Amino acid sequence: MKLIGIDIGTTSICGVCVDAENGTMLKSLTKPNNSFIKSECAYERIQNPEEIMSCVYDVISGLDLTDAAAIGFSGQMHGIVYVDKNGKAVSPLYTWQDERAAEKYKDGKSYAQTLGCFAGYGLATDFYNEINGLIPDDAATLCTIADYAVMNLCGLKKPLVHITNAASLGCFDVEKNCFTLNNPRIPEVAAEFKAAGLYNGVPVCVALGDNQASFIGSVSGSDDALINVGTGSQISWLTEAPVKGDIVENRPFDGKRYLAAGCALCGGRAYAMLEGFFRGIANLASENEIKSFYPYLDKLLESKTETTLSADCRFCGTRNDPSIRGGVSNLSEANFTPADFALAILNGMAGELYNMYKSGGKSAEKLICSGNGMRKNAALRRITSDMFGCEIKIPLYAEEASYGAALAASVACGINKNIDEACRLIKYREN
Secondary structure, three states: OEEEEEEEOOOEEEEEEEEOOOOOEEEEEEEEOOOEEOOOOOOOOEEOHHHHHHHHHHHHHHHOOOOEEEEEEEEOOOOEEEEOOOOOEOOOEEOOOOOHHHOEEEOOEEHHHHHOOOOOOHHHHHHHHHHOOOOOOOOOEEEOHHHHHHHHHHOOOOOEEEHHHHHHHOOEEOOOOEEOOOOOOOOEEEOOOOEEEEEOOEEEEOOEEHHHHHHHOOOOOOOOEEEEEOOOEEEEEEEOOOOOOOOOEEEEOOOOOEEEEEEEOOOHHHHHHHHHHHHHHHHHOOOOOOOOOHHHHHHHHOOOOOOOOEEEOOOOOOOOOOOOOOEEEOOOOOOOOHHHHHHHHHHHHHHHHHHHHHHOOOOOOEEEEEOHHHHOOHHHHHHHHHHHOOEEEOEOOOOHHHHHHHHHHHHHOOOOOOHHHHHOOOOEOOO
């Protein structure tokens, strides 16, 4: 038997076929998500849901459902699409990047601030649309794009939204697993990993948020933490009770536990900024254009392990305070070197995540690292391992979200009794 996992990302759609017995990935297929719709509004970031579905069907066809036990879905969180009473999309997908709710509304507050959540979160987008008369007349409910994919495959008229996606829309009580406001377009919510319906006789699991799906597809031990470094960066770990404080977000997981998540808006972007700065200087002095300075940074950091230079990498602010800016401190004649700057930036990137993790009072047995920022940067892995004081493991398969969706589907169809049992199938790269 095999499991199918699909992840609908903002720029690509990835599908995997996994052996249900031993967790081996049998096939992987990724197609570009070219569904963005051009808009004259500077704040608007929208995609065509039918183009996304066409790509989803292509991916499923390429994976082959023969002997499939279940299909799982994951997808970009926060965004919404409106559907009518027959389950048909009647709007574009307003993605997580959509900034309409950041526009000023009343009393100096934005639409999102007035509602009590962040711009890009689905219910903040919906609030803006409602106030400005932009909700389609035939809209019956709203859901994420992954929920819509499940609806579409199963021929459902109403979405069934897992708590991992529901919370990403905003205004959600993670302890009671319910929305905190009255809105006739709010969908039905499920806390279990369960089948929402059938596609060609194969059970289709309710869709998961991509953060939780990536965690499921990466972390085999409940006491381990996951660090993902891409453009932004994030540290996530399981907890029995919500973490207190304002630098960590508590997200639903399986109806019994929470996924604590600390998010750095800059993350790998900080290192990319440094690379661009050095590359720009190098190209001023070179007749031949240098297309990437990363190999030179790697070389610098092979032997550079200590610096007195300190970097705060909050160059893009934080979710709680977008006005915060990073900086470099303790400059001296001795440490004003490219190697010191490179090491200081990596220390700052790891340190921001470490501070978030320590605020939760946890101590990991292992650190699981994913995302290209970690997979490709040996120096960052070394620094992070030293800072957290524990071993680092990298998942064998880079398609963490779609792999996690497949593992969740194994619970929905009864192959595994719970998600912890399913996660024992995860394999790690040999260091």
